[in-house]
Amino acid sequence: xxxxxxxxxxxxxxxxxxxxxxxxxxxxxxxxxxxxxxxxxxxxxxxxxxxxxxxxxxxxxxxxxxxxxxxxxxxxxxxxxxxxxxxxxxxxxxxxxxxxxx
Amino acid sequence: xxxxxxxxxxxxxxxxxxxxxxxxxxxxxxxxxxxxxxxxxxxxxxxxxxxxxxxxxxxxxxxxxxxxxxxxxxxxxxxxxxxxxxxxxxxxxxxxxxxxxx
DNA sequence: ATATTATATTCACGATTTTCTATTTGTCAA
DNA sequence: TTGACAAATAGAAAATCGTGAATATAATAT
Numbered sequence: 001x002x003x004x005x006x007x008x009x010x011x012x013x014x015x016x017x018x019x020x021x022x023x024x025x026x027x028x029x030x031x032x033x034x035x036x037x038x039x040x041x042x043x044x045x046x047x048x049x050x051x052x053x054x055x056x057x058x059x060x061x062x063x064x065x066x067x068x069x070x071x072x073x074x075x076x077x078x079x080x081x082x083x084x085x086x087x088x089x090x091x092x093x094x095x096x097x098x099x100x101x102x
Numbered sequence: 103x104x105x106x107x108x109x110x111x112x113x114x115x116x117x118x119x120x121x122x123x124x125x126x127x128x129x130x131x132x133x134x135x136x137x138x139x140x141x142x143x144x145x146x147x148x149x150x151x152x153x154x155x156x157x158x159x160x161x162x163x164x165x166x167x168x169x170x171x172x173x174x175x176x177x178x179x180x181x182x183x184x185x186x187x188x189x190x191x192x193x194x195x196x197x198x199x200x201x202x203x204x
Numbered sequence: 205a206t207a208t209t210a211t212a213t214t215c216a217c218g219a220t221t222t223t224c225t226a227t228t229t230g231t232c233a234a
Numbered sequence: 235t236t237g238a239c240a241a242a243t244a245g246a247a248a249a250t251c252g253t254g255a256a257t258a259t260a261a262t263a264t
Contacts, residue, residue: 005120005123005124006120008117008123009117009118009119009120009123012114012117012118013118013251015110015111015114015188015191016111016114016115016118017111017251017252018107018108018111019252021107021110021111021191022107024191024192025191027194028191028192028193028194028195028196029195029196029198030194030196030197030198031197031198032198033210034210034211035210035211043252043253043254044253044254044255045210045211045212045254046211046212046213046214046253046254046255046256047252047253047254048211049211049212049213050212050213050251050252050253051252052211052212053212060192065211065260065261067210067260067261067262068209068210068211068260068261068262069210069211069261070210070211070212071198073194073198074192074194076192076194079188079189079192079193082188082192083185083188083189086117086181086184086185086188087181087185089117089123089126089127089130090126090130090162090176090178090181090184091130091181092129092130092132092175092176092178093130093131094130094131094132095132095133096131096132096133096134096173096175115221119221119222121222135240136240136241137240137241145222145223145224146223146224146225147240147241147242148223148224148225148226148241148242148243148244149222149223149224150241151241151242151243152221152222152223152242153222154241155242167230167241169230169231169232169240170230170231170232170239170240170241171231171240171241172240172241172242205264206263206264207262207263207264208261208262208263208264209260209261209262209263210259210260210261210262211258211259211260211261212257212258212259212260213256213257213258213259214255214256214257214258215254215255215256215257216253216254216255216256217252217253217254218251218252218253219250219251219252219253220249220250220251220252221248221249221250221251222247222248222249222250223246223247223248223249224245224246224247224248225244225245225246225247226243226244226245226246227242227243227244227245228241228242228243228244229240229241229242229243230239230240230241230242231238231239231240231241232237232238232239232240233236233237233238233239234235234236234237234238
């Protein structure tokens with residue numbers, strides 16, 4: 001589970017934007033077509049496409065093409081991976097320095 | 103554990119930047135003085151101050167003033183809160199639509 | 205083949221973020 | 235009180251990000 005700092009930052013960009021958070025909330029109801037997401041968000045189609053790319057790059061969301069349509073859903077594995085990475089980044093395994101200069 | 107989308111985005115901004123990720127990794131060794139963090143990062147003092155503000159705003163890091171010095175450490179409670187928020191955002195509790203239009 | 209529909213890409217622009225220099229504030233020691 | 239040091243703030247430059255209009259690509263239907 002070793003990720004570069006750059007990749008880690010990329011992963012959490014998924015949850016750094018209000019619209020992407022809204023998209024995740026919509027996807028919690030299960031897999032949804034892009035066109036349905038579009039109806040529920042006040043953004044244009046290219047903007048949605050842009051956000052879906054960031055979400056898919058983070059691997060927290062996965063896309064599936066079916067004919068003309070793109071279906072998106074939350075990947076429980078991707079979400080678990082993100083949590084693992086977050087834990088690995090915030091677990092404290094030391095006691096620090098007792099003072100600034102000794 | 104209900105957070106506005108804006109607040110949620112703010113919280114995860116903490117882990118959306120390479121320098122802040124480096125800072126968290128340093129703090130995993132325990133509480134550290136700002137001046138020590140500064141030695142390990144190739145940024146200026148005001149830039150560090152800026153990043154520490156964002157980290158503290160997310161409540162994943164807490165600061166403590168002692169005389170002239172600021173000591174920072176990871177807040178296990180803050181980190182747990184972030185994980186809870188992330189889970190609440192990515193748990194799937196529906197099965198989606200079977201198709202785009204019915 | 206042509207038209208239509210769904211999504212992705214390109215480009216440009218404005219807003220936000222990161223970063224720095226300069227300055228200010230706060231704390232301690234002579 | 236003055237000087238030295240740590241950290242925060244102000245202001246500005248540069249980079250990144252979010253957005254939409256225009257266009258391209260892909261799939262389906264006629």
